[in-house]
Amino acid sequence: MKISSLGKIFCGVVLLCAVGAVFGAERFPPPEFDSGYQQPTMVNPGARSNVLEYVDVAVLVAVMSLTCFLVYKKRSRKGIFWLMLGSILYFGFWREGCICSIGAIGNVVLSVFDTNYAIPLAGLLFFVLPLVFTLFFGRAFCAAACPLGAIQDIVLLKPVALPVWLAGTLRLFAYAYLAIAVLMAATGSAFVICRYDPFIAIFRLGGNVNMVVVGGCMLLIAVFVGRPYCRFLCPYGVILRQLSRVSRKRVTITPDECIKCRLCEDACPFGAINRPTAEWAEGDYRVNKKRLGVNILLLPVLVVVFGFAGYLLSGGASRAHVTVRLADRIYAEESGEVDDTTDASVAFRGTGMTIAELYGNAAKVQKQFVFGSILAGALVGLAAGVKLIRSSIQWKRSEYEADRAGCFSCGRCFKYCPIENVRLKKLSEQC
Protein backbone atom coordinates (compact mmCIF):
# COMPACT_ATOMS: atom_id res chain seq x y z
CA MET A 1 0.00 0.00 0.00
CA LYS A 2 2.66 2.40 1.06
CA ILE A 3 4.67 1.54 -2.02
CA SER A 4 1.85 2.30 -4.40
CA SER A 5 1.11 5.61 -2.74
CA LEU A 6 4.78 6.37 -3.05
CA GLY A 7 4.44 5.53 -6.73
CA LYS A 8 1.70 8.11 -7.02
CA ILE A 9 3.85 10.67 -5.31
CA PHE A 10 6.61 9.87 -7.74
CA CYS A 11 4.25 10.36 -10.70
CA GLY A 12 3.38 13.73 -9.24
CA VAL A 13 7.02 14.49 -8.77
CA VAL A 14 7.76 13.61 -12.38
CA LEU A 15 4.94 15.93 -13.48
CA LEU A 16 6.37 18.62 -11.26
CA CYS A 17 9.70 18.04 -12.92
CA ALA A 18 8.23 18.93 -16.28
CA VAL A 19 6.81 22.09 -14.73
CA GLY A 20 10.13 22.66 -13.03
CA ALA A 21 11.89 22.50 -16.36
CA VAL A 22 9.82 25.49 -17.42
CA PHE A 23 10.13 27.48 -14.23
CA GLY A 24 13.74 26.61 -13.42
CA ALA A 25 15.03 24.16 -10.85
CA GLU A 26 12.78 25.31 -7.98
CA ARG A 27 10.13 22.62 -7.99
CA PHE A 28 9.09 23.04 -4.40
CA PRO A 29 9.07 26.66 -3.29
CA PRO A 30 11.10 27.11 -0.12
CA PRO A 31 8.59 27.17 2.70
CA GLU A 32 7.62 30.06 4.95
CA PHE A 33 8.10 28.88 8.50
CA ASP A 34 5.69 29.82 11.32
CA SER A 35 7.77 28.44 14.15
CA GLY A 36 10.52 31.04 13.95
CA TYR A 37 12.91 28.45 12.53
CA GLN A 38 16.33 29.87 11.69
CA GLN A 39 17.77 28.63 8.41
CA PRO A 40 21.37 27.47 8.76
CA THR A 41 23.84 29.18 6.45
CA MET A 42 26.51 27.39 4.49
CA VAL A 43 30.02 27.66 5.89
CA ASN A 44 32.76 27.57 3.26
CA PRO A 45 36.32 27.47 4.51
CA GLY A 46 38.61 29.71 2.46
CA ALA A 47 41.43 28.47 0.27
CA ARG A 48 44.56 27.51 2.14
CA SER A 49 47.13 30.22 2.41
CA ASN A 50 50.37 29.43 0.67
CA VAL A 51 52.72 30.72 3.33
CA LEU A 52 54.29 27.28 3.29
CA GLU A 53 55.25 27.77 -0.34
CA TYR A 54 57.32 30.81 0.56
CA VAL A 55 59.07 28.79 3.22
CA ASP A 56 59.84 26.32 0.41
CA VAL A 57 61.33 29.11 -1.69
CA ALA A 58 63.51 30.17 1.23
CA VAL A 59 64.68 26.59 1.77
CA LEU A 60 65.44 26.26 -1.94
CA VAL A 61 67.61 29.36 -1.94
CA ALA A 62 69.35 28.25 1.24
CA VAL A 63 70.10 24.78 -0.13
CA MET A 64 71.44 26.13 -3.42
CA SER A 65 73.61 28.71 -1.66
CA LEU A 66 74.95 26.11 0.70
CA THR A 67 75.68 23.85 -2.27
CA CYS A 68 77.77 26.55 -3.89
CA PHE A 69 79.67 27.05 -0.66
CA LEU A 70 80.28 23.31 -0.31
CA VAL A 71 81.34 22.85 -3.93
CA TYR A 72 83.49 25.92 -4.44
CA LYS A 73 84.82 26.75 -1.01
CA LYS A 74 84.80 23.57 1.05
CA ARG A 75 85.03 21.13 -1.84
CA SER A 76 83.23 18.66 0.35
CA ARG A 77 81.42 15.67 -1.10
CA LYS A 78 80.33 14.69 2.38
CA GLY A 79 78.61 18.03 2.86
CA ILE A 80 76.81 17.66 -0.46
CA PHE A 81 75.71 14.18 0.50
CA TRP A 82 74.08 15.36 3.73
CA LEU A 83 72.48 18.25 1.92
CA MET A 84 71.04 15.77 -0.57
CA LEU A 85 69.55 13.75 2.25
CA GLY A 86 68.05 16.94 3.64
CA SER A 87 66.44 17.77 0.30
CA ILE A 88 65.02 14.30 -0.06
CA LEU A 89 63.45 14.60 3.37
CA TYR A 90 62.20 18.15 2.96
CA PHE A 91 61.20 18.55 -0.70
CA GLY A 92 60.60 14.84 -1.17
CA PHE A 93 58.92 13.27 1.80
CA TRP A 94 57.74 16.29 3.78
CA ARG A 95 56.47 18.38 0.84
CA GLU A 96 55.57 15.18 -1.04
CA GLY A 97 57.53 16.14 -4.15
CA CYS A 98 55.26 19.08 -4.86
CA ILE A 99 56.26 22.09 -5.62
CA CYS A 100 59.08 21.19 -7.95
CA SER A 101 61.08 23.11 -10.49
CA ILE A 102 60.75 20.40 -13.12
CA GLY A 103 56.97 20.32 -12.93
CA ALA A 104 56.87 24.13 -12.84
CA ILE A 105 57.72 24.03 -16.56
CA GLY A 106 54.10 23.03 -17.14
CA ASN A 107 52.72 25.88 -15.05
CA VAL A 108 54.95 28.47 -16.67
CA VAL A 109 54.01 27.33 -20.17
CA LEU A 110 50.30 27.19 -19.37
CA SER A 111 50.38 30.67 -17.86
CA VAL A 112 51.90 31.95 -21.09
CA PHE A 113 49.32 30.30 -23.33
CA ASP A 114 46.18 30.43 -21.19
CA THR A 115 45.11 33.92 -20.23
CA ASN A 116 42.84 32.61 -17.48
CA TYR A 117 45.58 30.71 -15.70
CA ALA A 118 47.91 32.38 -13.23
CA ILE A 119 50.98 30.58 -11.93
CA PRO A 120 51.50 31.03 -8.18
CA LEU A 121 54.45 33.31 -7.51
CA ALA A 122 56.23 30.61 -5.51
CA GLY A 123 55.93 28.25 -8.50
CA LEU A 124 57.45 30.87 -10.76
CA LEU A 125 60.33 31.42 -8.33
CA PHE A 126 60.94 27.66 -8.23
CA PHE A 127 61.26 27.75 -11.99
CA VAL A 128 63.42 30.86 -12.29
CA LEU A 129 65.77 30.73 -9.29
CA PRO A 130 67.61 27.52 -10.29
CA LEU A 131 68.08 28.97 -13.77
CA VAL A 132 69.71 32.08 -12.33
CA PHE A 133 71.87 30.04 -9.97
CA THR A 134 72.94 27.86 -12.89
CA LEU A 135 74.01 30.89 -14.90
CA PHE A 136 76.29 31.88 -12.05
CA PHE A 137 77.45 28.60 -10.53
CA GLY A 138 76.63 25.72 -12.85
CA ARG A 139 74.09 23.09 -11.87
CA ALA A 140 73.97 23.89 -8.18
CA PHE A 141 70.28 22.99 -8.18
CA CYS A 142 70.92 19.48 -9.49
CA ALA A 143 73.71 18.88 -7.00
CA ALA A 144 71.53 18.71 -3.92
CA ALA A 145 68.36 20.82 -4.08
CA CYS A 146 66.44 18.64 -6.52
CA PRO A 147 64.88 15.74 -4.60
CA LEU A 148 64.61 13.67 -7.79
CA GLY A 149 68.28 14.03 -8.53
CA ALA A 150 69.25 13.47 -4.91
CA ILE A 151 67.30 10.25 -4.47
CA GLN A 152 68.95 8.80 -7.58
CA ASP A 153 72.33 10.01 -6.49
CA ILE A 154 72.33 8.40 -3.07
CA VAL A 155 71.31 4.97 -4.38
CA LEU A 156 74.16 4.92 -6.91
CA LEU A 157 76.28 2.13 -5.46
CA LYS A 158 77.71 0.21 -8.40
CA PRO A 159 78.24 2.68 -11.21
CA VAL A 160 78.59 1.25 -14.69
CA ALA A 161 80.09 3.46 -17.37
CA LEU A 162 77.97 3.87 -20.48
CA PRO A 163 79.64 4.34 -23.86
CA VAL A 164 79.69 8.00 -24.82
CA TRP A 165 77.65 7.48 -27.98
CA LEU A 166 74.96 5.61 -26.05
CA ALA A 167 74.68 8.25 -23.35
CA GLY A 168 74.55 10.95 -26.01
CA THR A 169 71.81 9.19 -27.91
CA LEU A 170 69.73 8.43 -24.85
CA ARG A 171 69.91 12.08 -23.91
CA LEU A 172 67.76 12.87 -26.93
CA PHE A 173 64.84 11.43 -24.99
CA ALA A 174 65.11 14.34 -22.58
CA TYR A 175 64.78 16.79 -25.46
CA ALA A 176 61.77 14.91 -26.77
CA TYR A 177 60.25 14.83 -23.30
CA LEU A 178 60.71 18.58 -22.92
CA ALA A 179 59.12 19.18 -26.31
CA ILE A 180 56.14 16.94 -25.48
CA ALA A 181 55.69 18.47 -22.03
CA VAL A 182 55.64 22.00 -23.45
CA LEU A 183 53.23 20.97 -26.21
CA MET A 184 50.83 19.33 -23.76
CA ALA A 185 50.93 22.25 -21.34
CA ALA A 186 50.58 24.87 -24.07
CA THR A 187 47.48 23.19 -25.48
CA GLY A 188 46.03 22.84 -21.98
CA SER A 189 45.94 19.03 -22.31
CA ALA A 190 47.94 17.83 -19.33
CA PHE A 191 50.85 18.46 -17.00
CA VAL A 192 52.81 15.50 -18.33
CA ILE A 193 55.86 16.04 -16.12
CA CYS A 194 53.81 15.95 -12.92
CA ARG A 195 51.70 13.02 -14.02
CA TYR A 196 54.72 10.91 -14.91
CA ASP A 197 57.08 12.03 -12.17
CA PRO A 198 58.72 8.65 -11.44
CA PHE A 199 59.50 9.32 -7.79
CA ILE A 200 56.32 11.00 -6.63
CA ALA A 201 54.80 7.70 -5.55
CA ILE A 202 57.86 7.01 -3.43
CA PHE A 203 57.77 10.46 -1.84
CA ARG A 204 54.07 10.12 -1.12
CA LEU A 205 54.48 6.53 0.09
CA GLY A 206 51.82 5.29 -2.26
CA GLY A 207 49.75 6.22 -5.25
CA ASN A 208 49.08 4.99 -8.73
CA VAL A 209 50.35 1.38 -9.00
CA ASN A 210 51.99 1.97 -12.38
CA MET A 211 53.94 4.91 -11.07
CA VAL A 212 55.05 2.95 -8.01
CA VAL A 213 56.44 0.28 -10.33
CA VAL A 214 58.06 2.84 -12.64
CA GLY A 215 59.62 4.60 -9.65
CA GLY A 216 60.95 1.33 -8.24
CA CYS A 217 62.47 0.33 -11.58
CA MET A 218 64.02 3.75 -12.04
CA LEU A 219 65.65 3.55 -8.61
CA LEU A 220 66.90 0.05 -9.36
CA ILE A 221 68.49 1.25 -12.59
CA ALA A 222 69.95 4.21 -10.68
CA VAL A 223 71.93 1.78 -8.52
CA PHE A 224 74.01 0.94 -11.60
CA VAL A 225 73.54 3.79 -14.05
CA GLY A 226 74.20 7.20 -12.53
CA ARG A 227 71.09 9.37 -12.31
CA PRO A 228 69.19 7.91 -15.28
CA TYR A 229 66.24 10.31 -15.01
CA CYS A 230 68.54 13.33 -14.80
CA ARG A 231 70.63 12.35 -17.77
CA PHE A 232 68.15 10.82 -20.15
CA LEU A 233 64.73 12.21 -19.30
CA CYS A 234 64.68 15.30 -17.15
CA PRO A 235 63.22 18.16 -19.22
CA TYR A 236 64.40 20.79 -16.77
CA GLY A 237 67.89 19.32 -16.93
CA VAL A 238 67.88 20.04 -20.67
CA ILE A 239 67.44 23.74 -19.94
CA LEU A 240 69.99 23.70 -17.11
CA ARG A 241 72.58 21.99 -19.34
CA GLN A 242 72.48 24.81 -21.84
CA LEU A 243 72.70 27.54 -19.21
CA SER A 244 75.50 25.73 -17.42
CA ARG A 245 77.62 25.87 -20.58
CA VAL A 246 78.15 29.60 -20.06
CA SER A 247 78.05 29.74 -16.26
CA ARG A 248 80.29 32.25 -14.48
CA LYS A 249 81.92 29.68 -12.26
CA ARG A 250 82.52 26.04 -13.05
CA VAL A 251 83.35 22.97 -11.05
CA THR A 252 87.03 22.14 -11.19
CA ILE A 253 88.19 18.63 -10.37
CA THR A 254 91.49 19.85 -8.99
CA PRO A 255 91.94 22.77 -6.59
CA ASP A 256 95.06 23.84 -8.45
CA GLU A 257 96.64 23.03 -11.78
CA CYS A 258 95.91 19.67 -13.39
CA ILE A 259 99.02 17.51 -13.61
CA LYS A 260 97.33 15.00 -15.94
CA CYS A 261 97.96 12.10 -13.62
CA ARG A 262 94.80 10.45 -15.03
CA LEU A 263 93.66 9.43 -11.58
CA CYS A 264 90.28 11.13 -11.94
CA GLU A 265 89.70 9.77 -15.43
CA ASP A 266 86.97 7.32 -14.42
CA ALA A 267 85.87 9.09 -11.26
CA CYS A 268 82.63 10.52 -12.60
CA PRO A 269 79.73 8.05 -12.69
CA PHE A 270 77.87 10.40 -15.04
CA GLY A 271 80.54 10.47 -17.73
CA ALA A 272 81.03 14.18 -17.16
CA ILE A 273 84.82 14.27 -17.09
CA ASN A 274 86.43 15.32 -20.35
CA ARG A 275 89.93 14.12 -21.10
CA PRO A 276 92.66 16.29 -22.59
CA THR A 277 92.64 15.96 -26.35
CA ALA A 278 95.57 14.82 -28.38
CA GLU A 279 96.32 16.60 -31.61
CA TRP A 280 94.61 14.81 -34.44
CA ALA A 281 96.88 13.21 -37.00
CA GLU A 282 96.74 14.75 -40.49
CA GLY A 283 94.69 11.83 -41.80
CA ASP A 284 92.19 11.96 -38.95
CA TYR A 285 91.86 15.65 -39.43
CA ARG A 286 90.80 15.24 -43.04
CA VAL A 287 88.33 12.48 -42.24
CA ASN A 288 86.79 14.50 -39.45
CA LYS A 289 86.57 17.59 -41.59
CA LYS A 290 84.59 15.63 -44.12
CA ARG A 291 82.39 14.22 -41.37
CA LEU A 292 81.74 17.70 -40.06
CA GLY A 293 80.70 18.80 -43.53
CA VAL A 294 78.31 15.88 -43.86
CA ASN A 295 76.85 16.53 -40.41
CA ILE A 296 76.26 20.18 -41.14
CA LEU A 297 74.38 19.19 -44.27
CA LEU A 298 72.50 16.62 -42.23
CA LEU A 299 71.16 19.22 -39.79
CA PRO A 300 68.37 20.60 -41.98
CA VAL A 301 67.52 17.06 -43.08
CA LEU A 302 67.11 15.98 -39.45
CA VAL A 303 65.00 19.02 -38.66
CA VAL A 304 62.68 18.26 -41.57
CA VAL A 305 62.49 14.52 -40.87
CA PHE A 306 61.74 14.98 -37.18
CA GLY A 307 59.31 17.78 -37.97
CA PHE A 308 57.50 15.44 -40.36
CA ALA A 309 57.47 12.71 -37.71
CA GLY A 310 55.88 15.25 -35.38
CA TYR A 311 53.26 15.94 -38.02
CA LEU A 312 52.49 12.22 -38.34
CA LEU A 313 52.17 11.84 -34.59
CA SER A 314 50.07 14.96 -34.05
CA GLY A 315 46.76 13.13 -34.55
CA GLY A 316 47.48 10.64 -31.80
CA ALA A 317 48.95 13.31 -29.55
CA SER A 318 45.88 15.48 -29.84
CA ARG A 319 43.84 12.75 -28.16
CA ALA A 320 45.50 13.86 -24.95
CA HIS A 321 43.14 16.82 -25.07
CA VAL A 322 39.77 16.20 -23.50
CA THR A 323 37.80 17.94 -26.26
CA VAL A 324 39.35 15.83 -29.00
CA ARG A 325 38.72 12.66 -27.02
CA LEU A 326 35.11 13.61 -26.49
CA ALA A 327 34.61 14.48 -30.16
CA ASP A 328 36.10 11.11 -31.16
CA ARG A 329 33.74 9.35 -28.81
CA ILE A 330 30.67 11.25 -30.00
CA TYR A 331 31.68 10.57 -33.58
CA ALA A 332 31.94 6.87 -32.84
CA GLU A 333 28.51 6.90 -31.23
CA GLU A 334 26.92 8.91 -34.02
CA SER A 335 28.35 6.74 -36.76
CA GLY A 336 27.21 3.58 -34.98
CA GLU A 337 30.73 2.27 -34.41
CA VAL A 338 29.84 1.75 -30.76
CA ASP A 339 26.41 1.35 -29.29
CA ASP A 340 26.96 2.08 -25.63
CA THR A 341 27.62 5.45 -24.06
CA THR A 342 30.18 6.76 -21.59
CA ASP A 343 29.75 9.13 -18.66
CA ALA A 344 31.46 11.77 -20.73
CA SER A 345 29.25 11.38 -23.79
CA VAL A 346 26.09 11.38 -21.68
CA ALA A 347 27.30 14.49 -19.86
CA PHE A 348 28.04 16.17 -23.19
CA ARG A 349 24.58 15.46 -24.54
CA GLY A 350 23.16 17.02 -21.40
CA THR A 351 24.97 20.31 -21.95
CA GLY A 352 22.97 21.42 -24.95
CA MET A 353 26.08 22.10 -26.99
CA THR A 354 25.59 20.99 -30.58
CA ILE A 355 27.70 18.24 -32.05
CA ALA A 356 28.86 20.58 -34.81
CA GLU A 357 30.16 23.00 -32.18
CA LEU A 358 32.05 20.19 -30.45
CA TYR A 359 33.60 19.06 -33.73
CA GLY A 360 34.53 22.68 -34.43
CA ASN A 361 36.26 23.02 -31.07
CA ALA A 362 38.05 19.72 -31.54
CA ALA A 363 39.22 20.76 -34.99
CA LYS A 364 40.64 23.95 -33.48
CA VAL A 365 42.59 21.99 -30.89
CA GLN A 366 43.79 19.57 -33.55
CA LYS A 367 45.09 22.44 -35.62
CA GLN A 368 47.11 23.66 -32.63
CA PHE A 369 48.48 20.16 -32.23
CA VAL A 370 49.56 19.90 -35.87
CA PHE A 371 51.46 23.16 -35.60
CA GLY A 372 52.86 22.35 -32.15
CA SER A 373 53.90 18.80 -33.03
CA ILE A 374 55.78 19.89 -36.13
CA LEU A 375 57.59 22.52 -34.08
CA ALA A 376 58.33 20.05 -31.28
CA GLY A 377 59.61 17.46 -33.76
CA ALA A 378 61.77 20.02 -35.52
CA LEU A 379 63.33 21.06 -32.22
CA VAL A 380 64.22 17.48 -31.37
CA GLY A 381 65.72 17.16 -34.86
CA LEU A 382 67.70 20.31 -34.24
CA ALA A 383 69.01 18.94 -30.95
CA ALA A 384 70.05 15.70 -32.67
CA GLY A 385 71.72 17.59 -35.50
CA VAL A 386 73.65 19.90 -33.21
CA LYS A 387 74.77 16.91 -31.19
CA LEU A 388 76.15 15.27 -34.33
CA ILE A 389 77.98 18.43 -35.33
CA ARG A 390 79.47 18.85 -31.88
CA SER A 391 80.69 15.27 -31.95
CA SER A 392 82.75 15.95 -35.05
CA ILE A 393 84.43 19.09 -33.83
CA GLN A 394 87.86 18.82 -32.30
CA TRP A 395 87.67 20.47 -28.92
CA LYS A 396 91.01 21.67 -27.62
CA ARG A 397 91.58 20.67 -24.04
CA SER A 398 94.85 20.45 -22.17
CA GLU A 399 93.51 19.29 -18.81
CA TYR A 400 91.01 16.96 -17.26
CA GLU A 401 87.86 19.00 -16.91
CA ALA A 402 84.34 18.57 -15.62
CA ASP A 403 81.99 18.93 -18.55
CA ARG A 404 80.18 22.23 -18.18
CA ALA A 405 76.85 20.86 -19.32
CA GLY A 406 76.88 17.39 -17.81
CA CYS A 407 78.44 17.97 -14.39
CA PHE A 408 75.92 17.86 -11.57
CA SER A 409 78.43 19.36 -9.10
CA CYS A 410 78.15 16.24 -6.99
CA GLY A 411 81.75 16.54 -5.78
CA ARG A 412 82.63 12.84 -6.20
CA CYS A 413 85.72 13.46 -8.30
CA PHE A 414 87.45 15.85 -5.88
CA LYS A 415 89.07 13.22 -3.73
CA TYR A 416 90.55 11.40 -6.73
CA CYS A 417 92.89 14.30 -7.39
CA PRO A 418 96.29 13.98 -5.66
CA ILE A 419 96.57 17.75 -5.47
CA GLU A 420 93.30 17.84 -3.61
CA ASN A 421 94.72 15.33 -1.17
CA VAL A 422 97.76 17.51 -0.63
CA ARG A 423 95.45 20.43 0.03
CA LEU A 424 93.41 18.45 2.53
CA LYS A 425 96.52 17.28 4.32
CA LYS A 426 97.78 20.84 4.54
CA LEU A 427 94.43 21.85 5.92
CA SER A 428 94.55 19.21 8.60
CA GLU A 429 98.15 20.01 9.44
CA GLN A 430 97.24 23.63 9.92
CA CYS A 431 94.64 22.64 12.42
Place this chain on the structure above:
Amino acid sequence: MADKDKNVSRRNFLREGVWGALLGGVGIGGGVVAVKSAKGDTVWQIDPDKCTQCGNCATYCVLEESAVKCVHAHELCGYCDLCTGYLEPEPPGLDTGAENELCPTGAIKRKFVEDPYYEYHIEEPLCIGCGKCVKGCGAFGNGSLYLQVRHDRCLNCNECAIAVACPSEAFKRVPASDPYILKGEH
Protein backbone atom coordinates in the same frame (compact mmCIF):
# COMPACT_ATOMS: atom_id res chain seq x y z
CA MET B 1 100.59 33.67 -30.33
CA ALA B 2 98.82 37.00 -30.81
CA ASP B 3 96.44 35.17 -33.07
CA LYS B 4 95.63 32.69 -30.38
CA ASP B 5 95.05 35.45 -27.85
CA LYS B 6 92.67 37.09 -30.24
CA ASN B 7 90.83 33.83 -30.66
CA VAL B 8 90.55 33.36 -26.93
CA SER B 9 89.35 36.88 -26.31
CA ARG B 10 86.87 36.59 -29.12
CA ARG B 11 85.56 33.41 -27.61
CA ASN B 12 85.34 35.02 -24.19
CA PHE B 13 83.51 37.96 -25.67
CA LEU B 14 81.03 35.61 -27.28
CA ARG B 15 80.57 33.73 -24.04
CA GLU B 16 79.98 36.96 -22.11
CA GLY B 17 77.45 38.06 -24.68
CA VAL B 18 75.54 34.79 -24.58
CA TRP B 19 75.65 34.82 -20.79
CA GLY B 20 74.26 38.32 -20.58
CA ALA B 21 71.57 37.54 -23.13
CA LEU B 22 70.52 34.42 -21.24
CA LEU B 23 70.40 36.19 -17.88
CA GLY B 24 68.40 38.98 -19.45
CA GLY B 25 66.12 36.45 -21.11
CA VAL B 26 65.46 34.61 -17.86
CA GLY B 27 64.83 37.91 -16.08
CA ILE B 28 62.53 39.37 -18.70
CA GLY B 29 60.67 36.09 -19.26
CA GLY B 30 60.17 35.61 -15.55
CA GLY B 31 59.05 39.22 -15.18
CA VAL B 32 56.50 38.97 -17.98
CA VAL B 33 55.01 35.77 -16.55
CA ALA B 34 54.96 37.34 -13.07
CA VAL B 35 53.09 40.41 -14.32
CA LYS B 36 50.67 38.25 -16.29
CA SER B 37 50.00 36.17 -13.20
CA ALA B 38 49.64 39.10 -10.83
CA LYS B 39 45.88 38.66 -10.77
CA GLY B 40 46.33 36.01 -8.14
CA ASP B 41 46.42 32.30 -7.54
CA THR B 42 43.80 29.81 -8.55
CA VAL B 43 42.24 26.79 -6.87
CA TRP B 44 40.10 23.93 -8.16
CA GLN B 45 36.32 24.03 -7.93
CA ILE B 46 33.32 22.19 -9.32
CA ASP B 47 30.81 23.98 -11.48
CA PRO B 48 27.57 22.49 -10.08
CA ASP B 49 25.72 23.21 -13.30
CA LYS B 50 28.06 20.94 -15.23
CA CYS B 51 28.54 18.14 -12.70
CA THR B 52 26.70 14.93 -13.58
CA GLN B 53 27.38 13.12 -10.29
CA CYS B 54 29.32 10.37 -11.98
CA GLY B 55 30.89 9.26 -8.70
CA ASN B 56 34.50 9.92 -9.70
CA CYS B 57 34.84 12.62 -7.07
CA ALA B 58 34.64 10.02 -4.34
CA THR B 59 37.38 7.81 -5.78
CA TYR B 60 39.88 9.82 -7.83
CA CYS B 61 41.05 12.40 -5.29
CA VAL B 62 44.67 11.90 -4.21
CA LEU B 63 43.43 12.07 -0.64
CA GLU B 64 42.23 8.86 0.98
CA GLU B 65 38.99 10.66 1.87
CA SER B 66 38.05 12.94 -1.00
CA ALA B 67 38.35 16.71 -0.68
CA VAL B 68 35.00 16.91 -2.44
CA LYS B 69 31.94 16.94 -0.21
CA CYS B 70 28.28 17.60 -0.61
CA VAL B 71 27.03 20.99 0.53
CA HIS B 72 23.45 22.05 1.17
CA ALA B 73 22.00 25.40 0.15
CA HIS B 74 19.16 25.58 2.64
CA GLU B 75 17.71 28.67 1.03
CA LEU B 76 16.99 26.62 -2.09
CA CYS B 77 15.65 23.57 -0.25
CA GLY B 78 11.97 22.71 -0.25
CA TYR B 79 12.25 20.99 3.17
CA CYS B 80 10.25 18.16 1.65
CA ASP B 81 9.08 15.26 3.72
CA LEU B 82 9.84 12.91 0.85
CA CYS B 83 13.33 14.13 0.06
CA THR B 84 14.61 12.39 -3.05
CA GLY B 85 18.15 13.21 -2.03
CA TYR B 86 17.63 11.56 1.33
CA LEU B 87 15.52 8.48 0.61
CA GLU B 88 16.02 5.60 -1.76
CA PRO B 89 13.75 5.97 -4.82
CA GLU B 90 11.64 2.99 -3.72
CA PRO B 91 12.44 2.64 -0.05
CA PRO B 92 11.16 -0.34 1.92
CA GLY B 93 9.71 2.14 4.40
CA LEU B 94 9.43 5.86 4.78
CA ASP B 95 11.18 6.15 8.11
CA THR B 96 14.80 7.14 8.69
CA GLY B 97 16.07 3.57 8.89
CA ALA B 98 19.42 3.05 7.27
CA GLU B 99 17.91 0.73 4.67
CA ASN B 100 15.80 3.63 3.40
CA GLU B 101 18.58 6.15 3.14
CA LEU B 102 20.28 6.97 -0.13
CA CYS B 103 23.56 8.09 1.43
CA PRO B 104 25.90 5.09 1.76
CA THR B 105 27.47 6.53 4.92
CA GLY B 106 24.35 8.01 6.48
CA ALA B 107 25.90 11.46 6.34
CA ILE B 108 22.59 13.29 5.86
CA LYS B 109 20.80 14.06 9.11
CA ARG B 110 17.09 14.78 9.04
CA LYS B 111 15.42 17.00 11.60
CA PHE B 112 11.74 17.81 11.98
CA VAL B 113 11.09 21.55 11.76
CA GLU B 114 7.31 21.92 11.60
CA ASP B 115 4.59 20.09 9.81
CA PRO B 116 5.24 19.09 7.03
CA TYR B 117 8.81 20.34 6.79
CA TYR B 118 12.12 18.62 7.51
CA GLU B 119 15.57 20.09 7.58
CA TYR B 120 18.39 18.10 5.98
CA HIS B 121 21.90 18.64 7.22
CA ILE B 122 25.15 17.09 6.02
CA GLU B 123 27.59 15.71 8.55
CA GLU B 124 30.62 16.70 6.56
CA PRO B 125 33.10 14.29 8.18
CA LEU B 126 30.91 11.38 7.07
CA CYS B 127 30.35 12.54 3.48
CA ILE B 128 32.55 10.85 0.89
CA GLY B 129 31.52 13.02 -2.04
CA CYS B 130 29.86 10.21 -3.99
CA GLY B 131 27.12 12.53 -5.24
CA LYS B 132 24.26 10.02 -4.86
CA CYS B 133 22.15 12.50 -2.87
CA VAL B 134 23.01 15.25 -5.32
CA LYS B 135 21.69 13.14 -8.15
CA GLY B 136 18.47 12.38 -6.28
CA CYS B 137 17.92 15.98 -5.27
CA GLY B 138 18.68 17.26 -8.76
CA ALA B 139 16.40 14.74 -10.48
CA PHE B 140 13.22 15.30 -8.50
CA GLY B 141 13.92 18.10 -6.03
CA ASN B 142 15.22 21.63 -6.06
CA GLY B 143 18.86 20.79 -6.58
CA SER B 144 19.84 22.36 -3.27
CA LEU B 145 22.35 19.58 -2.58
CA TYR B 146 25.50 19.80 -4.70
CA LEU B 147 29.18 18.93 -4.66
CA GLN B 148 31.98 21.36 -3.90
CA VAL B 149 35.72 21.04 -3.35
CA ARG B 150 36.23 21.81 0.34
CA HIS B 151 39.25 24.03 0.64
CA ASP B 152 40.05 23.10 4.20
CA ARG B 153 40.85 19.65 2.77
CA CYS B 154 41.97 20.15 -0.82
CA LEU B 155 45.73 20.15 -1.43
CA ASN B 156 45.25 22.21 -4.58
CA CYS B 157 47.25 19.72 -6.63
CA ASN B 158 49.01 21.13 -9.64
CA GLU B 159 46.85 18.91 -11.80
CA CYS B 160 43.77 17.77 -9.88
CA ALA B 161 43.34 14.01 -10.29
CA ILE B 162 39.55 14.32 -10.26
CA ALA B 163 39.63 17.05 -12.90
CA VAL B 164 41.50 14.64 -15.16
CA ALA B 165 38.86 11.95 -14.55
CA CYS B 166 35.79 14.19 -14.61
CA PRO B 167 33.66 13.26 -17.63
CA SER B 168 31.74 16.52 -17.75
CA GLU B 169 34.55 19.09 -17.54
CA ALA B 170 32.96 20.37 -14.36
CA PHE B 171 36.28 21.02 -12.65
CA LYS B 172 37.88 24.35 -13.28
CA ARG B 173 40.42 26.70 -11.79
CA VAL B 174 38.80 29.60 -10.00
CA PRO B 175 40.41 32.59 -8.25
CA ALA B 176 41.60 31.67 -4.77
CA SER B 177 39.89 34.80 -3.48
CA ASP B 178 36.50 33.42 -4.56
CA PRO B 179 37.01 29.69 -4.20
CA TYR B 180 33.43 28.35 -4.38
CA ILE B 181 30.84 28.23 -7.14
CA LEU B 182 27.69 28.54 -5.12
CA LYS B 183 24.28 27.86 -6.56
CA GLY B 184 21.98 30.83 -6.75
CA GLU B 185 24.93 33.23 -6.73
CA HIS B 186 26.26 32.75 -10.22
